[in-house]
Amino acid sequence: DADVTQTPRNRITKTGKRIMLECSQTKGHDRMYWYRQDPGLGLRLIYYSFDVKDINKGEISDGYSVSRQAQAKFSLSLESAIPNQTALYFCATSDPGLATEQFFGPGTRLTVL
């Protein structure tokens, strides 16, 4: 969805390096999410934010941190990358409400050597 953009789209890095993945959205949503996708495991939630001042850990937050710089921007950082963080990372946004769907960015493919 072009309304949710992620940079970079691909990144190769080395063990121990700090990496930042960025997400921007023009949908005007307050809620933003970071997931990682691994083959056969579906998507797992890393962090979520319901507004600029509300940031929460998800299912697999260890080794990750986030920053919500504005309503439209939500960044994910890997403080010291390790090979098992090699995955496809997705940002998503949504309106409030249990019946609402999420809108996903195109993903960042991260490889940690």
Place this chain on the structure above:
Amino acid sequence: AQSVAQPEDQVNVAEGNPLTVKCTYSVSGNPYLFWYVQYPNRGLQFLLKYITGDNLVKGSYGFEAEFNKSQTSFHLKKPSALVSDSALYFCAVRDFYNYGQNFVFGPGTRLSVLP
């Protein structure tokens, strides 16, 4: 805990034939169920959802899904498959108790439509 299963890693179907991608769920209370599709090098796109009401839900691109409470299933269907339907399909359910009532996703089913 809320969970979703997609029993088939891969589904192959010939173009023009009907397709079914299976999903079963385990939740406490009434389920809020969703299907998403992921095309190559793209993010997930919403297809359809069941919240309440009619058990047959219609969505984007000619897809539909049937909610079956007794079988705890929410199978995705399409009467006539297209080669362009080849993609990775995810079933998801709202987790009312964890992580801000976010989604729990199934592992995904890869659909291949053969010409």
